[in-house]
Amino acid sequence: KNEVEQSPQNLTAQEGEFITINCSYSVGISALHWLQQHPGGGIVSLFMLSSGKKKHGRLIATINIQEKHSSLHITASHPRDSAVYICAVTGGTASKLTFGTGTRLQVTL
Amino acid sequence: NAGVMQNPRHLVRRRGQEARLRCSPMKGHSHVYWYRQLPEEGLKFMVYLQKENIIDESGMPKERFSAEFPKEGPSILRIQQVVRGDSAAYFCASSPVNRATDTQYFGPGTRLTVL
Numbered sequence: 491k492n493e494v495e496q497s498p499q500n501l502t503a504q505e506g507e508f509i510t511i512n513c514s515y516s517v518g519i520s521a522l523h524w525l526q527q528h529p530g531g532g533i534v535s536l537f538m539l540s541s542g543k544k545k546h547g548r549l550i551a552t553i554n555i556q557e558k559h560s561s562l563h564i565t566a567s568h569p570r571d572s573a574v575y576i577c578a579v580t581g582g583t584a585s586k587l588t589f590g591t592g593t594r595l596q597v598t599l
Numbered sequence: 600n601a602g603v604m605q606n607p608r609h610l611v612r613r614r615g616q617e618a619r620l621r622c623s624p625m626k627g628h629s630h631v632y633w634y635r636q637l638p639e640e641g642l643k644f645m646v647y648l649q650k651e652n653i654i655d656e657s658g659m660p661k662e663r664f665s666a667e668f669p670k671e672g673p674s675i676l677r678i679q680q681v682v683r684g685d686s687a688a689y690f691c692a693s694s695p696v697n698r699a700t701d702t703q704y705f706g707p708g709t710r711l712t713v714l
Contacts, residue, residue: 521700531688533705540700576642585697586632586655591641 493517496577496590503597509564511593513577516558523587524551524562525576533576536562567597601626603693603706604673611712618678618685620709624693631674632703633666636688645689648674649697681713 495514503509513522524536537544537551539560544551548567553560564571574594578587604623612618624631633645635658644658648668659666663681668674678685688710692703 523702525705531710532707533690533692535702535704538700538702578642580700584655585630585694585701585703586644586647586658587634587642587692587703588644589634589642 492591493588494577494579494590496575496593498593499591500594501596503567503595505568505597505599507567507597509567509571509595509597511562511575511577511595513560513562513590514558515560515577515579517579517581517588519558519579519581521580522553522560523578523580524560525578527574527576527592529573536575564595569597569599571595572597603628603691603704605689605691605706605709607709608707609710609712611714612681613714614682615680618681618711618713620676620678620689620691620711621673622676622691622693622706623673624691625695625704628693628695628704630694630697631668632692632694633674633676634690634692636690636708638687642690645676654697678711681711683713686711686713 521540526534539553548565550563574592576592577590634642636642646666647655663679665677688708690708692705694701
C-alpha cells in the first residue's frame with residue numbers, strides 16, 4: 491500500500507463544473523503539497539499545507555490532520571485546468587517529497 | 600530571478616553510454632533534490648544534496664547512479680552504462696533551506712531516452 495493515495499485516478503469534467511480531488515496518507519507528516527503537472531511535463535507547486543485551508547484564485551486546498559486527508563477543489567473549471575494533479579507529503583524533519591500517483595483531469599468544453 | 604534550470608531537456612543515449620543531467624537551482628537556493636518519473640508511474644525521490652554534501656541518497660539505485668553538487672556550478676546526476684529501464688523524466692527541485700515545510704521549486708525536467 492502506498493503511503494500517499496489519491497482518488498480518482500482519472501477525472502473528466504465539463505467546463506464550469508466544481509471539481510474535487512482527494513488525497514489520503516498513512517504516515518505522520520510535516521506538510522502536504524499539491525502540485526500540477528501540465529501535458530508538457532513541467533511541475534508547478536500549487537499549495538503547501540500543514541493545517542486548515544488555503545485559497546488561490548479558483549483553487550482551494552484543505553487538510554484534516556486527524557483524518558490524514560486533504561482535498562483540492564477547483565471552482566468553475568476551465569479546459570486550461572486540464573493537467574495531472576499530484577499530492578505529496580514531507581514527514582518529520584525530512585524535506586524529501588513522497589508522492590501520490592496523481593489524478594489526471596480533463597476539462598472539456 | 601531565473602527559475603530552476605535543467606539541461607539538456609531531452610537526452611538520447613544508446614545502451615552502455617553515460618548520461619549526465621545538470622540542474623542549476625534558483626538563485627540563493629543551496630538545497631537540491633532529484634526525482635525520477637518512470638513512464639506511466641509517479642514521481643519518486645532519488646537524492647537530496649546540499650553544496651558539496653550528499654544528505655540523503657536513499658532513493659538512488661545502488662549501482663551506476665551518482666550525484667554531486669559542487670561548491671561552484673550545477674548539480675549533476677550521472678548515470679553510467681545506461682539501460683532501457685533508465686528511460687524516464689528526471690526532475691530536480693530546489694529550496695532555500697532544509698525545512699519540511701518549505702516549498703520546492705521544480706525544473707522543467709530532462710527526458711532521457713535509452714535506445
